[in-house]
Amino acid sequence: MSENPDLTNERASGTFETNAMAAVIYGSEKFAQRRREITEAISKIPEFQDSHPLVFMSREEKISEACRKLAVLSNYWNSLIDTSDEEEALHLYREVLGLEGHPLALHETMFIPSLIAQASDEQQEKWLGRAQRREIIGCYAQTEMGHGTNLRALETTATFDISTREFILNSPTITSLKWWPGALGKSANWSIVIANLIIKEHNYGPHPFMVQLRDEKSHEPLPGITVGDIGPKMAFNGADNGFLGFKNYRIPRENMLMRHSKVTSDGSYIKPPHAKIGYSSMVKVRSRMAMDQGLFLASALVIAVRYSAVRRQGYLEDKSREVKVLDYQTQQHRLFPSIARAYAFIFCGFETIRLYDQLLIDVQNGNTSGMADLHALTSGLKSVVTYQTGEGIEQARMACGGHGYSMASYISEIYGVAIGGCTYEGENMVMLLQLARYLVKSIEMIQNGKSRELGPMVAYLAENESEIDLNLGPNEYLKVFEYAARNQTWRATEKFQKLRNSGMSNEEAWNQASVELTRASRLHTRLYIMSTFINHVGSIVDQKVKGVLIDLLNVHVTYEVMDIGIYVQGLLSSNQMDLIRNQLYVSLETIRPNAVSLVDSFQISDMQLRSVLGRRDGNVYENLFKWAKSSPLNKTDVLPSVTQYLKPMMEKSKL
Numbered sequence: 001m002s003e004n005p006d007l008t009n010e011r012a013s014g015t016f017e018t019n020a021m022a023a024v025i026y027g028s029e030k031f032a033q034r035r036r037e038i039t040e041a042i043s044k045i046p047e048f049q050d051s052h053p054l055v056f057m058s059r060e061e062k063i064s065e066a067c068r069k070l071a072v073l074s075n076y077w078n079s080l081i082d083t084s085d086e087e088e089a090l091h092l093y094r095e096v097l098g099l100e101g102h103p104l105a106l107h108e109t110m111f112i113p114s115l116i117a118q119a120s121d122e123q124q125e126k127w128l129g130r131a132q133r134r135e136i137i138g139c140y141a142q143t144e145m146g147h148g149t150n151l152r153a154l155e156t157t158a159t160f161d162i163s164t165r166e167f168i169l170n171s172p173t174i175t176s177l178k179w180w181p182g183a184l185g186k187s188a189n190w191s192i193v194i195a196n197l198i199i200k201e202h203n204y205g206p207h208p209f210m211v212q213l214r215d216e217k218s219h220e221p222l223p224g225i226t227v228g229d230i231g232p233k234m235a236f237n238g239a240d241n242g243f244l245g246f247k248n249y250r251i252p253r254e255n256m257l258m259r260h261s262k263v264t265s266d267g268s269y270i271k272p273p274h275a276k277i278g279y280s281s282m283v284k285v286r287s288r289m290a291m292d293q294g295l296f297l298a299s300a301l302v303i304a305v306r307y308s309a310v311r312r313q314g315y316l317e318d319k320s321r322e323v324k325v326l327d328y329q330t331q332q333h334r335l336f337p338s339i340a341r342a343y344a345f346i347f348c349g350f351e352t353i354r355l356y357d358q359l360l361i362d363v364q365n366g367n368t369s370g371m372a373d374l375h376a377l378t379s380g381l382k383s384v385v386t387y388q389t390g391e392g393i394e395q396a397r398m399a400c401g402g403h404g405y406s407m408a409s410y411i412s413e414i415y416g417v418a419i420g421g422c423t424y425e426g427e428n429m430v431m432l433l434q435l436a437r438y439l440v441k442s443i444e445m446i447q448n449g450k451s452r453e454l455g456p457m458v459a460y461l462a463e464n465e466s467e468i469d470l471n472l473g474p475n476e477y478l479k480v481f482e483y484a485a486r487n488q489t490w491r492a493t494e495k496f497q498k499l500r501n502s503g504m505s506n507e508e509a510w511n512q513a514s515v516e517l518t519r520a521s522r523l524h525t526r527l528y529i530m531s532t533f534i535n536h537v538g539s540i541v542d543q544k545v546k547g548v549l550i551d552l553l554n555v556h557v558t559y560e561v562m563d564i565g566i567y568v569q570g571l572l573s574s575n576q577m578d579l580i581r582n583q584l585y586v587s588l589e590t591i592r593p594n595a596v597s598l599v600d601s602f603q604i605s606d607m608q609l610r611s612v613l614g615r616r617d618g619n620v621y622e623n624l625f626k627w628a629k630s631s632p633l634n635k636t637d638v639l640p641s642v643t644q645y646l647k648p649m650m651e652k653s654k655l
């Protein structure tokens with residue numbers, strides 16, 4: 001069937017090449033090209049297609065479907081991608097497995113990275129190759145039923161038995177059961193388990209252990225292990241998040257991951273070079289989250305923007321033809337700032353992935369000085385991007401009206417998966433407060449006359465306000481954001497200090513200032529996102545692409561500043577606020593002809609999108625009808641439940 005002419009016209013009105021834009025989004029022409037090649041190659045392999053729409057499947061069917069595809073994938077793996085390239089691998093996973101989770105998700109995102117960061121060279125020799133070849137399937141078991149956030153209160157123990165040189169793992173209470181780890185329930189046969197290291201009755205706190213859970217031949221749980229699935233979730237139902245308990249389960253001493261902390265055979269403990277070095281797997285995932293969430297948001301926007309360009313409802317001036325809903329200013333205001341955020345998140349994502357890779361090298365060379373900075377940055381970023389992604393996806397759903405609420409749009413699934421990110425890898429409020437600790441310390445340095453020692457990301461906290469001339473462009477908006485973040489950070493810190501100086505304990509003062517502190521963290525992070533966006537656009541060579549991204553940046557800076565209006569009242573007059581508001585409306589109009597091309601540029605395939613509304617060809621209505629007819633409820637005209645219950649009820653009522 002040919003493309004819907006409304007979309008053809010939209011594509012014709014674009015002022016740039018989508019391939020050139022994709023090269024900017026994905027960091028290089030080479031990777032953008034590789035993505036397309038991988039997508040193209042997969043589309044020719046029929047076994048990778050869903051056997052029927054995932055949304056009609058039960059959990060068991062979804063998991064089985066994911067396993068089927070993984071088995072097929074293992075035959076093609078080496079021919080489809082450069083296996084040493086993590087980004088290619090993740091693209092392949094996204095295309096084939098989608099976003100609902102699968103048995104290898106945690107293997108790739110946490111198990112292998114934990115081995116790389118935490119296992120000694122000998123341990124890597126033993127396990128890493130096996131994991132990379134997928135001879136074993138691993139997961140990351142840290143969270144317990146009773147504790148996820150407060151890692152110091154985890155209850156699982158690994159007690160060193162000096163006589164046998166083994167660790168004995170135990171789950172002493174119900175609340176100590178590991179609870180949530182992805183792929184633990186039914187798929188993984190090995191796990192990195194975080195347990196309290198106990199030697200001669202001294203608790204050294206949480207440490208990572210490599211633990212075999214299931215027999216490698218029969219896949220049956222090993223004696224001493226209780227393991228299973230935790231049941232259906234809001235989303236991610238293609239994944240078997242699990243529970244795990246230990247009863248006097250013994251593992252060799254060599255199974256404690258010993259790159260950094262060590263236990264010798266006589267039971268001596270060797271400290272790591274940094275107390276939180278064992279948390280690196282979390283930092284790794286957090287450093288990926290801006291990118292992953294940017295892509296979730298992008299997916300919802302591809303659907304909503306394409307659909308809005310073919311959906312006609314109501315009239316503007318021309319009463320002879322209904323208007324595309326994308327032409328309404330309210331629709332543009334609902335969608336375009338989110339397009340800008342999706343771009344901004346992806347740009348930040350590439351930056352934080354690069355920073356993590358550098359940190360990993362530094363730490364392997366004994367330099368842990370960058371850990372606190374990256375922890376603070378990624379803590380704030382994961383919190384802000386997950387929250388704003390959730391907001392943006394929900395707006396995208398509403399922008400699709402009634403059909404957005406149907407699973408045919410697939411937006412609800414994207415939403416459910418994306419907002420999981422507000423919780424996993426550290427609950428958002430908790431992580432904002434981690435960043436706040438860093439910000440408060442920065443203010444204390446300024447108060448102690450050490451402004452010069454501040455890192456580049458917080459140097460603005462020591463600056464004075466300057467005059468703002470909004471006609472000068474994005475950098476002036478950045479100054480507005482700096483003002484807001486600086487003011488709020490000082491205000492929150494001073495509140496905390498005042499409470500503490502009044503005699504309150506440090507903890508209670510912190511608690512009573514915590515809402516204000518989280519606000520400071522959000523503003524600081526949004527400033528970082530904006531400045532990364534500005535820097536990125538500044539570095540673009542292709543002038544057509546750059547021109548459109550400047551337009552998109554204008555949407556971003558004006559929208560973001562309007563959104564934080566309450567924090568800039570002392571800086572901007574109401575006339576200046578009106579000016580910004582009007583600039584935003586103008587920016588929405590400017591970007592309108594490029595809206596479809598901007599979302600096309602994400603190059604997210606129909607196969608991955610799984611959305612009837614977001615189809616690239618825009619043939620929504622005929623496919624919506626086809627999709628509804630394929631619903632299992634429509635297999636028969638009369639359901640057994642009607643025959644069994646409703647008919648007798650109606651018959652009875654007639655009497």
Ligand SMILES: CC/C=C\C/C=C\C/C=C\C/C=C\CC/C=C/C(=O)SCCNC(=O)CCNC(=O)[C@H](O)C(C)(C)COP(=O)(O)OP(=O)(O)OC[C@H]1O[C@@H](n2cnc3c(N)ncnc32)[C@H](O)[C@@H]1OP(=O)(O)O
Binds near residue numbers: 371437
């Ligand atoms: C193949 C896949 C295909 C596609 C992928 C696509 C998309 C991806 C999609 C889905 C991913 C799927 C599933 C998600 C998997 C989820 C996994 C998990 O959730 S794992 C569990 C995560 N758990 C957490 O995040 C727990 C949160 N809690 C903590 O991190 C800590 O407890 C907390 C930091 C809150 C406090 O720690 P605690 O030990 O109590 O600290 P303490 O108060 O003693 O000290 C604080 C002190 O330490 C500093 N610090 C803390 N953490 C770090 C760190 N990581 N690095 C450096 N420093 C750290 C902190 O700043 C503070 O310092 P100061 O005292 O202020 O100096």
Ligand SMILES: Cc1cc2nc3c(=O)[nH]c(=O)nc-3n(C[C@H](O)[C@H](O)[C@H](O)COP(=O)(O)OP(=O)(O)OC[C@H]3O[C@@H](n4cnc5c(N)ncnc54)[C@H](O)[C@@H]3O)c2cc1C
Binds near residue numbers: 106146149150425430
């Ligand atoms: C989809 C998904 C996948 C997951 N995958 C894994 C996995 O693979 N492996 C794994 O180990 N875990 C996994 N988890 C668990 C996840 O990491 C935890 O649920 C998460 O870290 C939050 O911890 P919690 O559940 O204990 O929340 P809680 O800490 O109980 O949060 C409840 C409330 O208390 C508040 N709160 C808690 N502490 C503080 C504080 N100090 N200050 C202020 N407020 C506070 C929070 O902000 C929140 O509002 C997964 C979770 C989900 C949803």
